[in-house]
Amino acid sequence: MNSFLLVERVSYHKPNMPTAPYVNPRVLEAQFAVRGPIPMRAEQLQAQLRAETADGGTSVLPFTEIIHCNIGNPHAFSQKPLTFYRQVMALVDAPMLMEIDGVVAHLPSDVVARAKQYLQQSGDGKTGAYSDPTGHLWVREAVAAFIARRDGTTVAPDARNIIIADGATSAVRLIMQLFIAGPSDGVLIPIPQFPLYTAQISLFDGTAAAYYLDEGNQWGLNAQDLDGCVKQLKQSNASPRLLVVINPGNPTGQVFTRATMEGVAMTTTLFSSQMKCIKRTFMVLAACLRASARVILHMPSPYHNTSCISLHSTSKGIIGECSRRGGYMELLNIAPIHHAQIVKLCSINVCSNFNGQVMTALMCTPPVQGDASYPQFREEYDGIFSDLKERAASLAIELNTIKGITCNSVDGAIYAFPQIQLPHKYVARNDALCAAAPPAERMAADARWALELLEATGIVVVPGSGFLQPEGTFHFRTTILPPKTQMAAMTSSIRAFHTKINELYA
C-alpha cells in the first residue's frame, strides 16, 4: 500500500441543517490539528494554572507549566532574535532614531548603512506605502542574490522568478487557489503531511491523494509511489494538478537527497506527458526551508522543464521570526498564464507586510566577514544552530530509549515525528470511549494518548492522526525547541507517562 486516496469528503454534499446558521460546508470540513482540541485544552489548563498560582497558591494540576511543543515557534522558548536583524528593522521603522546623539556612533556601522539603504530603496523612506503586489524590488533583489550565492548561479530579481509572500502559509494558500476549483482537481501530498495542506485542499474542495514517506528508511520518498497516487486520482475522475513535497520534512524532519529530488522531477515530467497534457500542467510545490529545488534546472531535457514553486520563510530555523510573516516563492519554469494569475492573486491581496519583507531581505543578506556586526552575528547564529542541533540529536536519542517509542533522526527541520506503540488494550479502551461519546468527542488513539499526556504532564504535542499516518500506526509530532533542561524534564515525563500506559494496559 504505497498510496491512497483521501475520500474524507464528509459533509460537502450534505446540506446544512435547515435551522442552523449557514456556513460554507468546505470551511466546516477543514481540519487543522496544530491548533485543534488539544492546544485548546492546553489553553484552559494554562489559565487554570495561572489562576491557581496567582497569589502564591499551589495548583491542583500535576505539573507546574505548559510546554508548547505543538507549534514550531522558536522565540516562544529561549531562542533569541538575531540582534543585527532587529536593529536594522527598527531604524527602518523609525529613521528619526538615527538623529539622536550617540545612536549612530553606538550602533555597528553596517546596521546604519543597511537601514539607510533599505530606506532609500523604499521610495526614499516611504516605508508606510504599499509595495508592488509581488514585493519591493529591493527585497526581490536580496532574495535573487541569496539564491545565486547559495546555488552558484545567477537569478534575475524579476517577479517572473521571485515573489514575496506573507510567510509560506499565504503562498501555499495562493498556489492551492490557483489550481483547485473542485473535486476534479487533485493534489498529491505526503503522509505524514503538515495539516495546512489538507486544510487548504478541503477549503478549495480539491481531492487529495497521498503517497507514504518511508519511516523505515529515514522518512524517504520513493518517486515511483507517486504513480499510485496518479492512478487513484484518475479512478476518481480527478486530474493531478499539484504535487506537494515538504523538504525538510514537516512533521518528519528529514532532508531529501539530491537523487530523491531528481527522481521526483523525472516522475512528474513523465506523468505530465502520459496524461497528454503539456508540460507545466503538473507542478511541484516544495516547502524548502534550506534545500534548493533548483537541482531540477541542472537535469537533462525534458526533466529540467519541471515546473516548481519553492517556498522559504523567515519563521523557522535560526531566525525564528514567526510573527513577521516573511517569506518568498521562487518560481521555476512557470507558464506565463500561471505567472499572470499568481500576480493577479497577489494584487487582490494588495501586498505582503513591510516588516516581513524587511526580515526576508535581511535573512537573505546577513552580515559577512569584515562587516562591523559580523562577530556578534556569527556568535549568535552559531549558538542557536548548535543548540538546535544538540536538541535535535538528544531528543531522538532520549526518545529511542523509551520502551514503545522509536524516533528517526532529525536532519533539517525543527520537528520530530516519533512512532508510539500503543498497547492493544489502550486502543480498545479508546474505541469503547469513542463509541460511547458524541461524534465531536471521538478521537484517534494517538489523539487520546496526546490528550492524556497533556493532562498528566503539561506537554502539548500534536497526535500523528492530525498529520495522517499509515493505518494502524501511531505517532506524535513534537518540536525540538524546548531548551536543554526543559527538554530533559520533558523526555523524562514522556518516559514516565508512556511506561505507565504500558503497565496499565499490558
Add this chain to the structure above:
Amino acid sequence: MNSFLLVERVSYHKPNMPTAPYVNPRVLEAQFAVRGPIPMRAEQLQAQLRAETADGGTSVLPFTEIIHCNIGNPHAFSQKPLTFYRQVMALVDAPMLMEIDGVVAHLPSDVVARAKQYLQQSGDGKTGAYSDPTGHLWVREAVAAFIARRDGTTVAPDARNIIIADGATSAVRLIMQLFIAGPSDGVLIPIPQFPLYTAQISLFDGTAAAYYLDEGNQWGLNAQDLDGCVKQLKQSNASPRLLVVINPGNPTGQVFTRATMEGVAMTTTLFSSQMKCIKRTFMVLAACLRASARVILHMPSPYHNTSCISLHSTSKGIIGECSRRGGYMELLNIAPIHHAQIVKLCSINVCSNFNGQVMTALMCTPPVQGDASYPQFREEYDGIFSDLKERAASLAIELNTIKGITCNSVDGAIYAFPQIQLPHKYVARNDALCAAAPPAERMAADARWALELLEATGIVVVPGSGFLQPEGTFHFRTTILPPKTQMAAMTSSIRAFHTKINELYA
C-alpha cells in the same frame, strides 16, 4: 432599476482549452481593476520616463511625472507617518536600542513606557513568536477600549468580539470564504463597489447581486433597494448570505447617516425572517473606517440582533500605514458556529503579522493630553487631517468647474468618484476600436478615457467600469491624496484633457 444580478459567470462552466496549462477557472475569471491594465501601462511609462531622463535627458512623453491616484496609498505622496507610532514600533522591534546612552532620555517618556508595556505584554519580549490566531490579547484589549471610548459603551477584549486581521483585505477574504461555497451563495454589494468584493466573490464562485447607491443623493443607500437584490438572488436559486456595506464609501467617499445604517439593519432582519432562516444567517459586513456599526445594538428588538462584522484598518486616513497590513474585525451578534469557524480559519492562516498588530494597538491608543508625545502628535495629526479635508473639498470644487464632470463632496474617505459625460462620438469611437480589437484589448469607454488621460497627462485613475456603475454612466475613481500644488496641476491637466475630448468629439 434599483438592483440587478451580476451574471458575469463567463468562463466557469467552460472547460479550459485542452492544450493550455490548467488554471482554476475562478481565478481566471476574477478581475481587479485597481491593479489592472491602466496601472500596468503606468508602470511602463514610469520606466520610460526614468530611462529617458536618467542622464539629464528629456523624455518624449508629454508629462514629467506619473501621479498615482489609482490606489489609496497616502505615504506614497507627501503624507508622513505619525512619529509616536513609529518610535514605539521601533523600540518594540529592537528593545536593545533603549540601552544606548541618551536614547531613553531623548525620547518622550510615553514612547518608552508604551514600548515597555507592549514588550512585557508580548510574553516578556517574545515579539518574534506567533500570537494567538485571533491576535495578541493586549492588541484586542486596545481595540476594545478604543471602541468603548468612541461609542460610550463597554466591550470585552475577548476574541468573541474582536479579531485582529492583516488589514481589512484579509478579513474580507476570510468572511467571503466563510459564507460562499458556490453559485447558490449570494452576496449583496453596492454599485459602485470596491473591486476586492467582486474579486473575492468570483474566486469563491458566489453570486453577486447589486444595489445602487444614489449618486443624485450624495451616494445614499435606500434600504428598500436591498429587497430587489434578494428577489433577484432567489430567482437564480441563490440565497443571500452576506450584505456588503462600505462606509465610508469606496470609491464614492460618502458617510451614511445613522438612519441609513438602522434602515439596513431593519431590512436585513426582515429578509432573514421572511426567508424562514433563523436570525444571524444573514450578515452585514461593513467596511467601517470611522463610522460605527454598533448603532445596531441600540435598536429595538429584533433589529438589535442583526449579525454584523465591522472592519477597520491602519491603512487609510490619518495613519496611512498601508504597508503594515494592520486591522481588526469587530463581531456583533455572531452565532457560536460562525465564530468557531472564523477562529479555525484564523488558525489555518496562523496569525496576523506582529507589526500590523502593534500599529493596530497604537491606532487605538494614541497619546492623550498630558502625555509627553501629545503636543507633537496633535500637531502632526491635525496637520494631516486638515490637509486631507482641504484636498477633498478643493478636488470636488475644481472638478465641478470642468464641463462634463460632476463630483459629489467627499465626506469621510480618501476617494472621489466623479461622473464624466462622454460625448456620443467618443463612445462610438470606443465601440469601433473594441470591435476591431482582440477580446483582451476591448474596454469600456471610461477605461479608454482613463487610458488616454494617462497617456496624455501621466495621471493614473481607475475607470468607473472597474467598480461597476449604472449602465450608460461613466466615472473614474481618484484618491484625494496628491498634495496641494500637485493637485492643482492635476485638476488643470484633467480640465485640459477633457475639454479637448469635448472639442474633438463634439
